[in-house]
Amino acid sequence: MxxxxxxxxxxxxxxxxxxxxxxxxxxxxxxxxxxxxxxxxxxxxxxxxxxxxxxxxxxxxxxxxxxxxxxxxxxxxxxxxxxxxxxxxxxxxxxxxxxxxxxxxxxxxxxxxxxxxxxxxxxxxxxxxxxxxxxxxxxxAGNVPFQYKKLLGYREGEDGKPEIDPEEAKTVRRIYRRYLDGCSLSQIQRELEADHVPTARGIQRWSYQVIHNILTNERYIGDALLGKTYVLDCISKEVRKNNGERPQYYVENNHPAIIPREWFQRVKEEMTRRASKRKVMQRHGKTELGKYSAKYALSELLVCGECGTPYKRCTWARNGKKRIVWRCVSRLEFGTKYCHSSPTLDEEKLHQAILEALNEFAQADSEVKEDMLNFTRLVWAGQEADGTSLISLKQRLGDITAEQALLLDRVLENMNDPDLNAQLKALMDEKQAVQEQIQAMEQEAAQSENRMSRMAELREWMAKLGVNTEYNDEQVRMAVERITVVDIETIHIKFRYPGLEIDKKLN
Missing domain, CATH: 3.40.50.1390 (Resolvase, N-terminal catalytic domain)
Structure with missing residues (x-):
């Protein structure tokens, strides 16, 4: 007590x-x-x-x-x-x-x-x-409080510091992995409840918000953002989200990490991608292209070669028989007004063609796969920064700030001196340019870490890849970047590896 x-x-x-x-x-x-x-x-x-x-x-x-x-x-x-x-x-x-x-x-x-x-x-x-x-x-001072009853994956150690709870940490990694596999929050929720996985509070009922909070919580990479909320006053005791009204502090490497930083960054990128899907005009409101769909991989990947609009899965019923097909959304909404000749594709034939392409890739020699990985690495490495040192830029920023302070004192003494004002403006412009360079290089460093993580995943995936007899959405999401419908008999498959694109016939 x-x-x-x-x-x-x-x-x-x-x-x-x-x-x-x-x-x-x-x-x-x-x-x-x-x-x-x-x-x-x-x-x-x-x-x-x-x-x-x-x-x-x-x-x-x-x-x-x-x-x-x-x-x-x-x-x-x-x-x-x-x-x-x-x-x-x-x-x-x-x-x-x-x-x-x-x-x-x-x-x-x-x-x-x-x-x-x-x-x-x-x-x-x-x-x-x-x-x-x-x-x-x-x-x-960097003191990080922990609410163990609300934070899945951690428990208080004998020394009073947070330590990883192995069983709960598996659940956290599973949530991140499934989200990066393309699952929606509702899919992850159903899977966790079907397997009777408990939450941090020990109940077996999950919510979208709990899963979203886990995916966006920096505690799982070992960091802590302090000051996320604040109490308005002692009378109302209203708790508000801190949107800059009060100071916040970020503590790095405060405790053991459950997930890699690359996963956390990739989840942020994927959330942004899903939220930024553009919407198109809708005539009848039957379809909504601005909403991410995790149910079928092809909803994200299959596009019309004529108008660039995504394809949509449809069910045809004729003579009492049902048939699953994929159709261009523009044709569904507007007929031939914008897209004149996009074909309707039978799902079974489409799946078979994609499966054959994946199996051809799986049967490639190990040397060919290694060459592809090396080529991918070289392409990504070509996107790295031009070699400018981040440390030197930060040092230059400090020098500019010091120069700016001295020059500002002189300007205040001689407000009408055009030369001093011109020097101050040039210094401020240079400072802004250096700050933008630093920001760009820090973003590039984060992307570089993501590429390294993806290379490791690609290598692991290629090692496990075998010949499949059934179409699998997860395999398609992992390997394919885009599938373009060329005509009623041909699709063009662009893999996630630079330079690997093939045409496949629908038999």
Missing amino acids: STNNKEQINSYEAQKVYYTQKIEENPDWELAGIFADKGLSGTSLKKRDNFNKMIAACKRGRIDTILTKSLSRFARNTVDCLETVRMLRARGIGVIFEKENINTLTESNEFLITLFSGFAQAESESLSGNIARGKMMSMQ
Whole structure:
């Protein structure tokens, strides 16, 4: 038990003893009850259960006078205090504040009540401000709090520091892996619930928001962003998201990581890609191209060679027989107005052609696959920065900032000097250019880490790739970047590896 909790309990017990003695000292009083809440600030009535029970007893006529040691024990919110006192006085019930020597049934005492309750509220606001400053100093020092009951994958170690919970960490990695495999949040939710996987709170019911929070929580890469939310004030206790109103602090490598940084970055990129899918005109509202679909891989990959519009899976029913086909969305919505000759493709033939292409790739010699991997690595390496040192750029930025400060002092002394103003503008322009270079290089460094991660995945996937007898959406997502419908008999498959593109016939 903490020291604060002990003090709260001792204070609570002391209040009970105090009021019991007061009743004994006044034999003409009849005790209706002792109402005290443990360890609450008194700035809000919502969670003061015993206080609310006392008010309810007053409304039922069980209490005619309330004795309280001081006004701050009654309420530390001026509005709540006055409203409660007025309500009780309207019912003929008085409140006696011993320390302040106030009886609320005397009308002249309302000013004093307002005054003293204002003091009590100000005291709470001061304490709240001290606590907020203490938390801010703690964040500045890099102290990271952990709520283990709400954070899947971690538990408190013997040394008091966070350590990885192996079983829960498997669930976290599974969620990231499935999302990068192309699954939607709803698919991941169904899989977890079907396998009876528990959440951090131990329940087996998942929500989209919980899964989304796991996918966007920097704690899983060993970092911590402090100051995500803040309490507006000690009276309303409203918690708001910090959108720049208060300082935030980012602590790197604070605890063991469950997932690689590359996975975290790729999830962010994939979320952005899914959210930024453009919408097209819709005539009947039957289809929505701006919404990511994880149900079928071809919904993301298959496009019309004539108009560039994605294809959509449809069910045809003729003569009592159902047939699954894929059709150009533009043709579905607008007929031949924009797309004149896009063919309708039978799903079974389409799957067979893609499967054959994957199997041809799987049967390639190991040397051919290694050459493809090396070529991919060289292409990606060609996208790296031009060799400019990030350290030298940051050093130059520091020099510019120092020069800018000195030059600004001279400009302030000679506001009308055109040469000084021109030098200051040139320096500010250079500073902005250097800042943009630094930002671009930091983004490129993150992308480079992603490429290394993808190369490792490609190598692992190629090693496991075998000849399949059935079409598999996950295999297609992993290997294929785009499939273009050339005509009713031909599709053009572009793999995720630079330079690997083939045409396949639909038999």
